Amino acid sequence: MxxxxxxxxxxxxxxxxxxxxxxxxxxxxxxxxxxxxxxxxxxxxxxxxxxxxxSVNIPKVDGNLCSGCRRCVEFCKFNALAYIKDKLIVFEDICHFCGGCILLCPEKALTEKEKVVxxxxxxxxxxxxxxxxxxxxxxxxxxxxxxxxxxxxxxxxxxxxxxxxxxxxxxxxxxxxxxxxxxxxxxxxxxxxxxxxxxxxxxxxxxxxxxxxxxxxxxxxxxxxxxxxxxxxxxxxxxxxxxxxxxxxxxxxxxxxxxxxxxxxxxxxxxxxxxxxxxxxxxxxx
Amino acid sequence: MKIAIPVDEKSLASNVCVSFGRAPYFLIYDTETKESIFLDNGAAASTGGAGIRAAQMIADNKVNILLTPRLGENAADVLKSAEIEIYKTATASAKDNIDAFIAGKLLLLNEIHSGFHGHGGK
Structure with missing residues (x-):
């Protein structure tokens, strides 16, 4: 009960x-x-x-694989990603670890990284x-x-x-x-x-x-x-x-x-x- | 050179908005063509990370200079990565602040606050 x-x-x-x-x-x-x-x-x-x-899983970016398509930036409802001067920036404190960006990335440039919460x-x-x-x-x-x-x-x-x-x-x-x-x-x-x-x-x-x-x-x-x-x-x-x-x-x-x-x-x-x-x-x- | 200012109204005479990320509009002023455009700030209604998204939009519009009364640290990180210089506005209209900037009367913004919403700030 x-x-x-x-x-x-x-x-x-x-x-x-x-x-x-x-x-x-x-x-x-x-x-x-x-x-x-x-x-x-x-x-x-x-x-x-x-x-x-x-722990939760947050995104980690591999800059060599990222093509700059920005699908992740546009997807993130919490605005935890920015793409500036050909570089993807992840704001770890803003991320709600939904994993959506990792799923969406066509280049597999985003992978999971553990973070203790x-x-x-x-x-x-x-x-x-x-x-x-x-x-x-x-x-x-x-x-x-x-x-x-x-x-x-x-x-x-x-x-x-x-x-x-x-x-x-x-x-x-x-x-x-x-x-x-x-x-x-x-x-x-x-x-x-x-x-x-x-x-x-x-x-x-x-x-x-x-x-x-x-x-x-x-x-x-x-x-x-x-x-x-x-x-x-x-x-x-x-x-x-x-x-x-x-x-x-x-x-x-x-x-x-x-x-x-x-x-x-x-x-x-x-x-x-x-x-x-x-x-x-x-x-x-x- | 392009200058961006968060504004409350779509007018050169508008007040500078007290918030960067949640400003309703941004004025983009081109010092060469003397043209000004107003952008709707899609980030204003975000549940979080409004400063990041607004800064992304400013960077995407190839802005060189931001004039703002204040700025959160996440937005500042984005703008610094985009090599945008940030100056502190004085209490006056958007147009007066542009004139003051061109006359070299505005100072660099050096206080970056840590955000208000319990996330993103330390």
Missing amino acids: KIAVLSGKGGTGKTLVSVNLAAAAKISTYIDCDVEEPNGHLFFKPKDIIEEEI GRVQKGTSEQVTVYTGILNPGEPSGIPIIKKLLDENEHERDKTVFIDCPPGSACIVMESIKDADYCILVAEPTLFGVHNLNMVYELVKLFNKPFGVVLNKCLDGENPSEKFCLEKNIQILSRIPFDNELGTLNSNAEIAVRKSKRYRMIFYFLLEAVKKEVHHEATSDS
């Missing part, structure tokens, strides 16, 4: 929810796909870390297996790292996997939720929060994923995100209070489930609610 946790912007509580759910599930896998600034490891403090570098760490925290994807600063895309993180877990299908997604609803989030069985959308109780919730709501609908919402930072009074859920008939899975105790635990990089009885219960109930939903989906599909 793969559960993806996402939100339309950063700081909403994706890491709070996914880390605590993984801890509440006890034997589970936590995958930090927020490769631009992974922070789940700050809470789990994983041990016995194994690290692997992740980041790394993947695997460690353990109690009985939780913790994966962290780390993209090197300045790299244009974290997708190769996310692919690696999610492929790694294919052989552990029996375990409950929690995917901590990057913020937003762009390609990198689509890659993260692609194989998820269920999506948890985390929302803040503001109008801005509703706007961001709507972005991920539209994404999960587009991907035809079963989903529910966790309302985070709940205060007394009106909650625009709750209103949005009621209007759209979206399942509300849990309400997490805007609370000093939780804030303190979080800012000390503690996992609330492992420190507080109250939060152990809140996340345990959330986990049960999600399991029930996934089970329900599985039976209604068959």
Whole structure:
């Protein structure tokens, strides 16, 4: 069972929810796909870390073979190639490693060259297996790292996997939720929060994923995100209070489930609610 | 000698555009024929690497001199490979900047920024 946790912007509580759910599930896998600034490891403090570098293939030009036809320059959507004074220039930092230029080159002047874009760490925290994807600063895309993180877990299908997604609803989030069985959308109780919730709501609908919402930072009074859920008939899975105790635990990089009885219960109930939903989906599909 | 300037409008009286790669048009002025043409900048709407593509177009038009308020490092790499000299514009119209350049009043652009978009810059 793969559960993806996402939100339309950063700081909403994706890491709070996914880390605590993984801890509440006890034997589970936590995958930090927020490769631009992974922070789940700050809470789990994983041990016995194994690290692997992740590379992509970018084009390398053989100037003796290049005929100057410029097909590659015209093809590249990211403008990573320029042809100046009978010489092809490759801008490695701009290249999104689609490989199109290499395929197109009629002279076979372009070949693949490996470039390290980041790394993947695997460690353990109690009985939780913790994966962290780390993209090197300045790299244009974290997708190769996310692919690696999610492929790694294919052989552990029996375990409950929690995917901590990057913020937003762009390609990198689509890659993260692609194989998820269920999506948890985390929302803040503001109008801005509703706007961001709507972005991920539209994404999960587009991907035809079963989903529910966790309302985070709940205060007394009106909650625009709750209103949005009621209007759209979206399942509300849990309400997490805007609370000093939780804030303190979080800012000390503690996992609330492992420190507080109250939060152990809140996340345990959330986990049960999600399991029930996934089970329900599985039976209604068959 | 051909001079290029990023401009906001297709007019000699236009302001110089604050961006090189995302300028809507380029003015190309030929000092010998005193003719000016305006090129649409196809790179303006690029998702990335606009400076590279704009610089490629400038080089393809056999420009010798670029007058611009600022320039990213990738575009600068392309222009330097094409041996195009880059001068910094003053706050005035495109025409005034051409006149100032011909009168030897513009300085070489020596601050190259590292790009704005999280890619291409270090």
